[in-house]
Amino acid sequence: MDNSTISEGAGDSCPTTGGLRNDGGFSQPGFHFKDLLSHPSQNWHVLGWLACLVLLLITWIVALYIVWKHLRNYYDPEIQRHKLRVLLYPPVYATLAWFSYLRYDYSTTIMFFATLFEAFAVYNLYACLQAYLKPFREEAGTIKEGVTTKVFMLFKVNLKSKWGMHYRIITDILVFQYPIWSIIDALVSVIASVKGYYCGESYNFHGAHVYLVIINFISLSIILSALFTYLAIFHEEWQRGHIKAHGMFWCVKGPIMVIFYFGEILLSVLETAHIIKGTDGTHSSDGLAWPAAAVKNGLYVILICACMCVIMFVMIKFFGPDDNINKALNQEGRLSTWQAFVDGYLSYLPEFFYNVLCCGVDSYRLARKRMELKARKKREMYATSETTGHLLSPMAQGPIEETKVEIYPPESEVYPMPKPAHQSSHYHQL
Template sequence: MAPTCPSSNTQSVDQSSFWSSGNTNWDAHRIGWAVAGGCAAVTLIISCVSILQHCRNYNKPNEQRQVLRVLYMPLVYAIISFFSYRYFRSYTYYSLVESGLLQWSFNGLQLLLIEYVADTASGRDALKAMERKDKRPLPFPFCCWRFRPTKPYFMYTVKWSVLQYVIIRPACSIAGIICEAFNVLCESAGYSIYYANVYLEVIDFISISVALYGLILFYALTKDELAGRRPLSKFLAIKLIVMFTFYQSFVISWLEGSVIKATEYWTETNIADGLNALAICIEMVFFSAFMMWAYTANEYKIEGAPKTRIWRPLWDSINYSDFAVEIVGSLKFFVDYIRGKPSTHSGRRADAEFVNNHNKRMDFGQAFGVEGSTYPRQPRKSTAGGGGDGESRAIRPRSSYDEEVRLAPYPISSDSNLSDHPNQVGV
């Protein structure tokens, strides 16, 4: 028979309401209610102002729908943390729901960065931007390995590093709620192998680490394309929330039983949970203000343009069909990759020397491929009877980017001074 968690969530005396006997007893518990509620209200106001500004200037839907999803993050955290403080007997359920909602902001940030990069590429295709990247080492701690961003599977792998968290985190939350209902989760037991909490924590830690690493990898690769869009601030706004909530929860749990002692109203576990929820409510005030600056709506305002209605932006931000499309598309690519479809594998590039010399300084003739260029050209491999030098055919610069365009002499009048110099030709 599986062990059940000993009760750590009850106490002989409970406080059922804020008001007691017609007056307010301002003990630590009720002061905590007031502080948590006040901070949640301030976060609500700041977040709603920022969200409303984007909704009224909804001029780039592909980007701003992701921005709105990120802006919901401190708002949701503050509201759920307040209720988890107020109804502390059900803290675990609120905490699991709160964690389950975190992954939408992660994927929203990734898709937003991809949209920014696509803005700098031809055809608004982020894959075109990757073609400009050279082989490079992975970020720490895997810097001993190198990767090539031009590989077909690279962008799908980066997307999936975050998309997997969209699936795994809600699954962990659902599993945690079920385990808590059957009294086998037992967060108060720490990381005991006899309860479900340790296994869910390990899965969640690995999943969120992969998601964060994917975001760091993509940011480091495309920081030149993201210049001027405050990418570091946008990334830190989410990263700091994750770090603060994770590490403060760890520290408070470690203090439980040694520094944190039970009182007349709360057990040690109740106090630890309450302190964590109260800290989150306070922190979200600052994070909501930071997000208002990092994800400013000013860059989307168009002078003289009419204000947009708020209902479509709000619907777009909660319509997660684009996530489903990304998940299905990524899975389809990897299935095709395993099956060995040619479109998912890249061959050796024939124009390696052209790429290697891309950054070298060229003169006018080399740049435009006109006659007289000293740009090195690779010999053609003969296709008849085994002739040729055996070297592979290389791609050469075209004489023009339009096959129908030809350079023509500039018309010169007969009485021009240049007529005395027949060797000069106007271009």
């Protein structure tokens, strides 16, 4: 039995040896740059690592350029602070993935933090869209504006008031559950890894990995449905304000969907089906046997870096400061670069937890309001039934009185018509 088979068998077992380092007996591969040109087929991992490094540098250059442009033209803090935070999502996520390529033995632990940063980017996307809608919400005031729309061209959504408290808080809950769950997911994953019950190299039901993937799939589906509905409900406002909401949405959710469905689900299925195979070390410059999980991890990181580099160029159009600059050309009050940096980044976490707390308070108010409405309806129904019952009861109707029917004579008898003159004379003669 070769080393590849031993490694793969160790990866399928659960529980494993506890610790943040991946179990399986795979040593850290060497980076033989001198042999790269002479023996490229024996150093594919070095070529992949260098390709990811080039993509990563391009991503950081583009990201820092857009961020600097925002900091120098910080006219609209309510919107630009969220754009600044979203702009760091591709380079930071790709950097963490690149480090997991360097240190495969700690790749699972490193990617916990990448997933956490991804969740914060989703939160800021939603907060940015909320900031764009704020003028329209103030314009609507307390008006109840109903709307009927279709989501995915399949599901019909009817709202009595798209500006009401009910829809806003429900959407907040559906969106905030994703970053909150990501924090819980990271904590549970770290604890399970330390205890040896994470088992991230397989879908073994004795480990936590398979259950976390299922819950992540459900959580991602919920937030996608909520945001798709959100975009459809306020379609007119996006058009009126020339807001690039759909493009902003795909800049954040597009790479998340690609990484999850293709990077995690598809590659894991290919590994489980033994389509992605390990090596026995005969074609490696250091004679190291690569398990299938390590090969999958390398492909996963390459996919992430390529996806983030592409999406960073798309963000120039949808997350750049041009619309904020044009909106504030005739306004004063531009913040300095340092003030913009503090507002955009240093106040990030306190603001996030404050908004999560406010979402919880609003959720409690909504639940209490719904309970009060239900209780009021029950009281009204009970009062109506009591009133109806009293009206139909004999005591409520009172004693039955005898009805007297009077028959009146014909009108001719009551008011006799005068007789003609000749008739009177005739009778007189008789």
